[in-house]
Structures are given as structure tokens and as C-alpha cells.
Amino acid sequence: MKSKKMLAVLLATTITAISLMGCGSTADTQTENTESTAEVTEEATEETESAEEETAVDEMSYDDLVAAAKEEGSLVFYGANSYLQDAADNFANEFGIKVEFTQLGETEMIEKVTAECNSGAVNADLVCAQDTYRVAAELINTGYAMNWSNSRVGEILGDSDCTMMTWYYDTKSFMYNDELVGDKWLTNLWRITDPEYKGLFTMKDPASEGVNYDMLTMLTSEPYASKLAESYKEYYGKDIELTTDNAGWEFIKMLFENGVILTTSDSTCATTVGALGQADTWIGYFSTQRYSTQEEKGIKLSYDYETCAPFAGYAYPVYAIILNGCSHPNAAKLFSEWLLSENGWAAFNDYFGGFSANPANVHATDYSFDDIKQYIVMDDADYLVEHRADVEDFIETLR
Amino acid sequence: MKVKVRKFINYIRKPQHVILLVLLVCLAYLVVFPLFYIVKDTLIVHTSEVNRVHANAGTLTNYHWAKTFLASDTFATFWQPLLHSLICAVLSCVIAILVGGLFAWLIIRTDMHCKKLCSTLFMFLYIMPGWTLAIAWTNFFKNSLVGGTTGIFEAITRVSTPNWFAYGLFPIVLVTGLHYAPYAYILIGGILKNMDSNLEEAAQILNVSRAGIFVKITIPLVKPAILSTILLVFASGLSVFSTAQFLGLPVNFYTLATKMYSYLNGTNPGRGYVYAVVMMVLSLTILVLNQRMLGTRKSYTTVSGKSSNISLTKLRKGRKIISILVTAFVICVTILPFISFATESLTQVKGDYSLANFTLKYWIAEDAGIGFSGILRNPVFWKALKNTLLLAVCCSLGAGTVGALAGYGIARKWGSKLSTVVNGLTFLPYLIPSIALSAIYLSMFSTRHGIIPALYGTYGMLVLIGVVKYLPMASRSGLNSMFQISATLEESATVMGIPWWKRMCKILIPIQKTSIMSGYLLPFTSCTREMELFVLLYTPNSVLLTTLLFMYNQKGYEQFANAITLLIVILVISLNALINKITGASIDSGIGG
Numbered sequence: 001m002k003s004k005k006m007l008a009v010l011l012a013t014t015i016t017a018i019s020l021m022g023c024g025s026t027a028d029t030q031t032e033n034t035e036s037t038a039e040v041t042e043e044a045t046e047e048t049e050s051a052e053e054e055t056a057v058d059e060m061s062y063d064d065l066v067a068a069a070k071e072e073g074s075l076v077f078y079g080a081n082s083y084l085q086d087a088a089d090n091f092a093n094e095f096g097i098k099v100e101f102t103q104l105g106e107t108e109m110i111e112k113v114t115a116e117c118n119s120g121a122v123n124a125d126l127v128c129a130q131d132t133y134r135v136a137a138e139l140i141n142t143g144y145a146m147n148w149s150n151s152r153v154g155e156i157l158g159d160s161d162c163t164m165m166t167w168y169y170d171t172k173s174f175m176y177n178d179e180l181v182g183d184k185w186l187t188n189l190w191r192i193t194d195p196e197y198k199g200l201f202t203m204k205d206p207a208s209e210g211v212n213y214d215m216l217t218m219l220t221s222e223p224y225a226s227k228l229a230e231s232y233k234e235y236y237g238k239d240i241e242l243t244t245d246n247a248g249w250e251f252i253k254m255l256f257e258n259g260v261i262l263t264t265s266d267s268t269c270a271t272t273v274g275a276l277g278q279a280d281t282w283i284g285y286f287s288t289q290r291y292s293t294q295e296e297k298g299i300k301l302s303y304d305y306e307t308c309a310p311f312a313g314y315a316y317p318v319y320a321i322i323l324n325g326c327s328h329p330n331a332a333k334l335f336s337e338w339l340l341s342e343n344g345w346a347a348f349n350d351y352f353g354g355f356s357a358n359p360a361n362v363h364a365t366d367y368s369f370d371d372i373k374q375y376i377v378m379d380d381a382d383y384l385v386e387h388r389a390d391v392e393d394f395i396e397t398l399r
Numbered sequence: 400m401k402v403k404v405r406k407f408i409n410y411i412r413k414p415q416h417v418i419l420l421v422l423l424v425c426l427a428y429l430v431v432f433p434l435f436y437i438v439k440d441t442l443i444v445h446t447s448e449v450n451r452v453h454a455n456a457g458t459l460t461n462y463h464w465a466k467t468f469l470a471s472d473t474f475a476t477f478w479q480p481l482l483h484s485l486i487c488a489v490l491s492c493v494i495a496i497l498v499g500g501l502f503a504w505l506i507i508r509t510d511m512h513c514k515k516l517c518s519t520l521f522m523f524l525y526i527m528p529g530w531t532l533a534i535a536w537t538n539f540f541k542n543s544l545v546g547g548t549t550g551i552f553e554a555i556t557r558v559s560t561p562n563w564f565a566y567g568l569f570p571i572v573l574v575t576g577l578h579y580a581p582y583a584y585i586l587i588g589g590i591l592k593n594m595d596s597n598l599e600e601a602a603q604i605l606n607v608s609r610a611g612i613f614v615k616i617t618i619p620l621v622k623p624a625i626l627s628t629i630l631l632v633f634a635s636g637l638s639v640f641s642t643a644q645f646l647g648l649p650v651n652f653y654t655l656a657t658k659m660y661s662y663l664n665g666t667n668p669g670r671g672y673v674y675a676v677v678m679m680v681l682s683l684t685i686l687v688l689n690q691r692m693l694g695t696r697k698s699y700t701t702v703s704g705k706s707s708n709i710s711l712t713k714l715r716k717g718r719k720i721i722s723i724l725v726t727a728f729v730i731c732v733t734i735l736p737f738i739s740f741a742t743e744s745l746t747q748v749k750g751d752y753s754l755a756n757f758t759l760k761y762w763i764a765e766d767a768g769i770g771f772s773g774i775l776r777n778p779v780f781w782k783a784l785k786n787t788l789l790l791a792v793c794c795s796l797g798a799g800t801v802g803a804l805a806g807y808g809i810a811r812k813w814g815s816k817l818s819t820v821v822n823g824l825t826f827l828p829y830l831i832p833s834i835a836l837s838a839i840y841l842s843m844f845s846t847r848h849g850i851i852p853a854l855y856g857t858y859g860m861l862v863l864i865g866v867v868k869y870l871p872m873a874s875r876s877g878l879n880s881m882f883q884i885s886a887t888l889e890e891s892a893t894v895m896g897i898p899w900w901k902r903m904c905k906i907l908i909p910i911q912k913t914s915i916m917s918g919y920l921l922p923f924t925s926c927t928r929e930m931e932l933f934v935l936l937y938t939p940n941s942v943l944l945t946t947l948l949f950m951y952n953q954k955g956y957e958q959f960a961n962a963i964t965l966l967i968v969i970l971v972i973s974l975n976a977l978i979n980k981i982t983g984a985s986i987d988s989g990i991g992g
Contacts, residue, residue, distance in 0.1 A: 076939075102939035115845045120853065138446050199544065208664060213665075261545050263649075264955070280543075282546045298749075298751060
């Protein structure tokens with residue numbers, strides 16, 4: 001009998017130890033959560049009442065929002081950009097709200113956030129995500145994103161619905177090393193597909209960078225596909241012979257067939273293209289921001305928006321999305337609104353290639369977003385939702 | 400009725416029965432259920448697939464299977480990667496067995512110099528994460544194909560490495576094979592050590608040629624070890640991901656694992672799960688074939704009687720040269736990678752190895768650019784270090800304890816149906832690719848299932864998956880150690896009326912102390928350097944060194960990535976050495992038993 005009892009004890013402690021550990025820490029985090037939420041719950045109930053009124057009348061005044069955010073005391077958010085750490089610090093200093101920022105890869109971030117929302121243990125209040133397609137499919141359509149509006153934001157952006165609030169536009173550009181060829185060399189994008197320059201183009205693997213899929217998908221849309229067809233004629237002196245639906249698809253096909261070198265990061269692309277003393281001139285597609293760090297990295301990069309036909313880059317919105325069921329909704333709302341302000345953008349003043357969605361804010365480039373819109377491909381959420389899956393599948397067959 | 404009840408009570412009064420039953424239930428939920436879950440995941444529409452399949456999330460669909468096997472492009476998207484995977488797995492096995500086997504023979508059966516040093520360094524190959532060798536390979540042999548600066552080899556010799564050498568199949572197979580060669584070394588070495596060389600001497604007296612002895616005696620004796628190695632390496636080689644990704648991407652070389660990753664990571668996870676199922680079916684086939692060939696042996700490693708008589712083959716003239724060659728080789732594959740990580744973490748501009756370009760800022764500066772402080776000043780690093788150690792301790796305690804108990808239960812009931820089933824179940828997690836297992840756990844534990852709470856976001860989740868994934872190693876070493884103890888020892892104690900726990904603590908555990916400790920050490924080591932298993936499941940609060948490294952790699956912060964790689968390797972090796980010193984347990988005795 002004795003041995004049986006002992007055995008029971010031993011088994012309880014060992015074999016089930018796994019699940020106990022699991023439960024233990026769940027309990028811990030849950031108590032923490034409930035503690036922190038307990039304080040808020042009372043207000044939250046009031047808030048939901050007042051929130052209903054708000055949508056009817058108007059949302060909280062700025063001062064009320066600040067007060068409510070301070071009451072919550074902290075903010076947890078995820079983002080892909082390392083500059084956000086400075087923004088987080090600035091926000092914390094300005095409002096005395098504790099900010100916990102975590103830098104994650106884009107794909108990982110979406111996976112984690114959907115898992116959090118699905119499990120009901122929502123850790124993040126807000127995410128700064130950029131892959132329009134996945135944001136729409138996995139955060140907006142699933143109802144994980146909080147539906148809210150703010151008229152002050154509306155005044156700046158022209159749309160007061162903040163469910164999928166764009167707070168800045170980031171850009172990626174086609175760049176090359178001008179060491180051998182000087183500037184204004186890349187005059188036509190079709191050079192990338194020219195067999196003469198085979199194996200001299202590099203970009204980050206779209207499978208680990210959703211916005212690269214987004215860019216390639218946009219190429220298959222009008223008017224970009226037609227523009228590509230025109231440039232093809234300029235470059236090769238004859239009309240494009242289509243084996244696919246349009247010049248956009250054809251461009252993708254030829255790009256892969258011409259031996260694109262896929263990498264795991266934009267930085268690798270930048271050093272690949274920019275390394276000094278190479279025998280060949282490489283072209284790469286990566287974050288415009290890398291242009292500004294070339295001296296520090298000892299590389300040489302160049303790009304010409306105006307010379308390169310039909311376009312030389314891509315602009316994609318970066319969204320601030322608040323999650324339903326998060327612990328600090330007001331802090332998150334304040335943070336979203338604040339990101340559009342001068343102080344909110346301050347951390348990004350030197351961010352080359354980034355443009356605040358608030359046109360009043362400064363930009364590190366010597367051109368404005370409006371200046372370059374005509375030279376770059378713009379992101380279109382509706383088109384992406386419809387067509388990106390096809391482009392992904394098409395690319396899988398080209399690999 | 401009463402008889403039945405009494406029978407049942409009698410049955411569960413035996414601890415081995417209780418252990419096996421509890422394990423059966425737990426493993427059914429944690430290992431078998433996920434298998435069904437994966438299959439289910441290949442048949443439904445996931446939220447990210449709504450716009451692709453044009454159906455509501457959660458509805459049944461044959462889309463993923465049809466896309467994989469019936470679409471016009473299946474050669475490029477499925478069969479070719481499958482072929483690559485199979486070639487990789489087979490060749491990795493060959494390399495692991497050739498290198499590991501030869502090394503085992505040299506160390507154990509010859510009079511080579513520097514045995515201790517070589518043996519220790521050789522284990523580094525296994526202790527270091529597999530992909531570190533891949534990174535080191537590109538650091539050295541990168542050529543102009545991928546642009547940028549070329550590797551150290553070309554910088555020194557001015558000779559450009561050919562593409563097949565620098566990327567794709569060749570380096571992937573070589574790196575994977577070398578990484579698992581210590582398996583072969585330990586398993587084959589274990590047998591060579593215990594093999595009675597009288598057998599060979601007898602043949603020698605009968606005038607059998609050297610080759611004849613090798614083919615007719617040595618090979619059959621080490622066959623079980625070779626088969627075990629094949630099983631372990633094949634399953635690992637099939638699902639090797641990071642190495643294939645690093646070395647395959649530049650030349651468009653894809654395997655099932657890298658394809659699976661891009662589907663799981665992209666917007667067609669259902670198809671990713673189809674690939675996972677295929678990989679598991681292949682591994683299972685190998686397992687079954689392996690069992691057939693092994694017959695009904697007691698364990699994978701067969702100790703054919705203790706021998707005190709090992710005659711060392713004299714290398715004669717070749718002794719010096721062989722010793723130098725072997726030592727040089729081992730140093731090349733273990734020490735050089737360290738040097739390359741250290742160098743890369745210290746250089747400001749990549750590829751420029753002049754003194755002025757060296758800086759400590761990525762280690763200690765307050766501001767090392769891009770908004771980060773040097774790695775040793777970065778609070779996230781210290782948090783990750785703490786988390787990694789804690790997780791490794793938890794996983795090793797969990798897996799080691801469960802593994803030892805499982806070994807006990809299985810060994811005591813060897814031959815019974817229950818024991819066979821549980822034995823199979825404890826090995827099953829080894830065959831599920833890490834990425835697929837973590838993706839399944841992510842969806843399985845992100846919502847509440849009956850009494851099982853939603854574990855996602857907790858530290859317990861990481862511990863749970865770690866324990867399950869490392870159970871095969873721990874239970875194998877537990878089983879081996881229990882087999883070596885004759886049941887009579889325990890039986891005499893039972894006759895004396897000594898309770899079970901006392902029998903365990905006073906008899907079984909003390910006898911097999913080092914072997915059981917090794918059962919803890921293996922999960923500990925593997926956990927410290929594991930990336931693929933945790934990368935989907937960690938949360939910002941439970942960030943680990945490897946997941947931090949993954950992020951740095953993704954972002955291209957190369958100096959930070961190299962610094963962390965170096966630290967992980969040093970951490971793992973020094974912890975191993977420490978545990979070895981204190982307890983006498985070592986990884987070698989864990990796998991080999």
C-alpha cells in the first residue's frame with residue numbers, strides 16, 4: 001500500500017509536472033492580467049457604456065483620452081521597425097506611461113497576434129504591421145482589430161475610421177552600386193530581366209517578407225502592368241511577347257528566370273549590392289532607409305527615382321492596429337493619435353525613405369511623398385486581397 | 400465482477416503498469432492527437448486562405464491536397480523538393496556513418512595520438528547548432544555568385560569557389576552529415592569498445608584477409624548501430640531547415656522542409672501541413688524498415704558482452720600523419736567556426752579584415768547604431784539568456800524524469816503490447832518536424848479544449864513542447880540504462896518488501912547514475928540551442944537566445960547575430976563541460992547507453 005501511495009505522489013509530481021508548470025505559469029500571468037485588468041474593469045464597464053455614447057455623440061476629447069490612458073498606466077506593442085524603440089521612449093517620457101515595445105519580424109508578428117487574439121490572452125495592445133494583405137485577411141476580417149474612430153485623426157488623414165490606421169508610408173527602392181557606372185545608370189527596370197545581367201539582381205525572399213509579395217502583386221495590376229509593357233518596348237525596341245496574362249506577370253517570370261538571388265534580409269541585399277570593388281554592377285530591391293547608412297556600412301548605393309522607367313520603388317502603408325480585448329485600449333488609442341503628431345514622428349525624423357501620414361511632419365529625404373508618388377508603385381489593399389494568392393502560387397512554381 | 404476489480408487493483412498496484420498507463424494517456428494527447436490535428440489542418444480553410452480558397456475559414460476543403468498533387472506545377476513545387484530532401488537525407492546518412500564510423504575506429508581501435516582532444520572536439524559538432532556550421536561555411540566559402548564581399552577563403556587564396564561547392568546540395572549534405580556524425584561515432588564506438596576482439600583474432604588465425612574480417616565480422620557486429628544512426632540521421636536530415644535555407648536559397652535549392660516553411664509562413668499554411676504529413680510518412684517508413692531489419696532486438700544499441708581485450712591496430716608509419724590529419728580536420732570543423740563568428744562580430748564593415756575596421760562596439764557600446772546598445776548591455780539579451788537557461792532546466796527535468804520512468808516501465812514490461820505501444824509513442828516526436836510540431840501546438844493550445852487550458856503565451860507552453868520533443872532522447876537513454884540492470888536486483892528487493900520508491904532511489908538510480916544523468920543532459924543541450932521548435936511559440940516575455948538570433952538574422956544585423964551565435968555555442972559547450980565535471984555524465988553515454 002505504502003508503495004502505491006508514494007508512487008501516486010511521485011507520478012503526480014513528475015509526469016504531470018509538465019502540465020502543472022504550464023498551468024502554474026498560466027495562472028501567474030492570468031493573475032497578473034486580472035490584477036491589472038481588475039483596476040481597469042470597473043472603468044472598462046463604464047467605458048463601454050460611454051463608448052457606446054461616444055460613437056453616437058463624439059469620441060473622447062484629447063484631454064480625456066490622455067487622462068484615461070494615464071489611468072491605464074502602460075502600453076504593450078509590437079512592431080517590425082527598430083526605430084519604434086525611440087518612439088516608445090518618447091511616448092513614455094511625454095505621458096509618464098510605461099511602454100513595453102517588442103521588435104518582431106513581420107510574419108512572426110502576425111502569427112503571434114492572431115494566436116493571442118484566438119486564445120483570448122491578448123498580450124499586445126497595439127501592433128505596427130505593414131503587410132497589407134495579411135493585415136486585412138488575418139486581423140481585420142477576423143474581427144481581431146478594434147473598430148474605432150477619431151475625428152482628430154480624421155482631420156489629418158481624411159478618414160476618421162482608425163481600424164486600420166495608416167500612420168506612415170515606408171518605401172523600398174531599386175538601388176545599384178554606382179562605383180563603376182556612375183549615377184543615372186538604371187534607366188529601365190527591364191535591365192533586371194536582361195540576360196546580359198543574369199544573376200545580378202537580389203531581393204529578400206518574399207516568402208519571409210510579405211510586402212515583397214505585395215509589391216510583385218501590384219505589378220500585375222493596372223496601370224502598372226501597362227507601364228511595364230511600354231518600358232519593355234523602350235528597352236528592347238519591340239512589343240512584349242506575353243506567355244502570361246500581362247507585362248507584370250511576365251516581369252515576375254523573367255525576373256526569376258534571370259536568376260534572382262533571394263536573401264533573408266534587406267541588409268544582406270544592401271551589402272551585396274553596395275560592397276566595394278566588385279567586378280559587376282548589382283541591382284537590388286530593398287528598404288530605401290539603407291541608402292542613408294551606406295557610409296557606416298562601408299558600401300556604395302545609388303538610386304534615381306526620376307530616371308528609372310517605369311518606376312523605381314514601392315510605397316507601403318504601416319498601420320497602427322489596436323486589438324480587441326487588449327488591456328490598455330485608451331493608451332493604445334492615445335499612442336495611435338500621438339504617432340501622427342510632431343512629437344510622435346520625432347523618432348523618425350531621420351528615418352530615410354519613411355513619410356509620416358501627416359503631411360505636416362518632416363521627412364529625412366530631400367523630396368516629399370507627393371513628389372515621388374508618380375515614380376513608385378503604390379499599395380492597393382483591394383487589389384492585393386484579390387490577387388496576392390495567385391502571385392504567391394505563381395512564384396512558387398518559378399523557384 | 401469482483402474478480403475483475405481485484406484483478407485490476409492488482410494490476411495497477413505494480414508501478415510499471417501505472418507509469419505505462421499514465422504515459423499512454425499523456426502521449427496519446429500530446430503526440431497522437433497532434434498527428435490527427437495536422438491531418439485535419441490539411442483539410443480545412445485557414446483564416447489566411449480565405450481569399451485563396453474562396454470559402455469561409457474553418458470549412459472543409461481538398462484544396463491543399465489537390466494543389467500539391469494535381470496541379471500542373473507539382474514537379475517544381477513538390478516532387479523536386481521531395482527528391483532533394485531524400486537525396487539530402489540519404490547522403491547525410493552516408494557521410495555521418497563514414498565520418499563517424501571511421502572516427503570511432505581510429506579513436507577506439509587504433510594507436511592514434513591526441514585521442515582525448517579529438518574525441519572532445521568531435522562532440523562539438525553535435526553540441527553546436529547545425530546551422531552554425533552552415534553560417535561558418537558561407538563565411539568562408541562565399542563566392543561572387545551572391546554578390547557583395549567574398550568569403551575568407553577567396554580573400555586569402557584569390558581562388559573563387561565553384562557554385563556547387565559554396566551553395567546547394569553539396570554543403571547542405573556535408574554540414575548535416577558532419578553535424579550528425581557524432582551520433583554514428585557514439586553508437587558505433589559504443590559497440591567497437593565492447594566488442595570482443597577475440598572474434599577478429601580468431602578469424603585472423605584462420606587466415607581470413609583484413610577485408611574479409613571487416614566485411615564478415617566487424618560490419619555485422621556494428622550493423623545495429625549503423626541502422627540506428629540511419630534512423631536518427633535520416634529523420635533529421637529530412638526535416639533539416641535552417642541549414643537548407645542558408646545554403647540553398649542563393650541557388651534556388653529547395654527541400655520539403657524549406658517549402659513547408661514558406662507555405663506555413665506565407666498565406667497557405669494548409670499546404671505546409673500537407674508537406675509535414677509527407678515528411679512524417681517518410682520518417683515512419685524508415686522507422687518501420689529499421690525495426691524489420693533489427694528484428695526483435697532489445698534495444699537499438701547492442702552490447703555484445705563486455706570485453707577486456709581490445710587490441711589496438713597499429714598504424715605504424717601512418718600514425719603520425721593520420722594523427723595530424725585527423726586533429727587538423729577536427730580543428731577545422733570546430734575551432735575555425737568560432738574564429739569566424741568572433742571576427743564577424745567585431746568588424747564594422749563586412750569583408751574588411753584590416754585592424755582599423757575592428758570594433759568592440761557591437762558587444763559593449765552604449766549605442767551601437769540602429770537604436771541598439773552593444774549585446775552585453777542589451778537588457779533583452781540578458782532576459783533571453785535567463786529564459787533560455789530556465790527553459791533548458793525545465794525541459795531537461797521534465798524530459799529526463801519522464802524518460803527515465805518511461806525507460807523503467809518499458810523495460811520491465813518488455814514484450815507486452817502496452818510496452819511496445821508506449822515505446823513507439825515516446826519515439827514518435829522525433830519523427831515530427833520541429834516546425835510542424837510547433838505550428839500544431841500553436842493552434843492546438845491557443846484555445847481551451849475541455850479541461851486543457853489555452854496554454855499559448857505561457858512559459859509552460861514552451862516547456863511542454865520541449866519535453867515532448869526531447870522525450871525520445873531521454874527515454875532512449877532511460878531504456879538503455881534500465882536494460883543493463885538485471886531485473887533480479889530489483890526482484891530480490893521486492894521479495895524483502897522494500898517499497899518501489901526506495902528500490903528506485905537506493906538500487907536502480909545509484910547504479911545507473913551517470914547514464915540517467917545523461918538522459919537529462921541531452922534535452923538540456925538540445926534545448927539551449929533549439930530555434931525551430933520555439934520560434935513560433937515564444938512571446939516577448941519568453942524571448943530566448945535563439946529566437947533573438949533569428950530576429951537579428953531576419954533583420955540582417957550580422958554583427959549581433961554572429962555575437963549571439965558565438966555566445967550560444969560557448970554557453971552550451973561550457974555548461975556541458977561543467978555538468979560533465981560535476982556528475983560524470985556526458986552526452987556520449989546518453990545516446991550510446
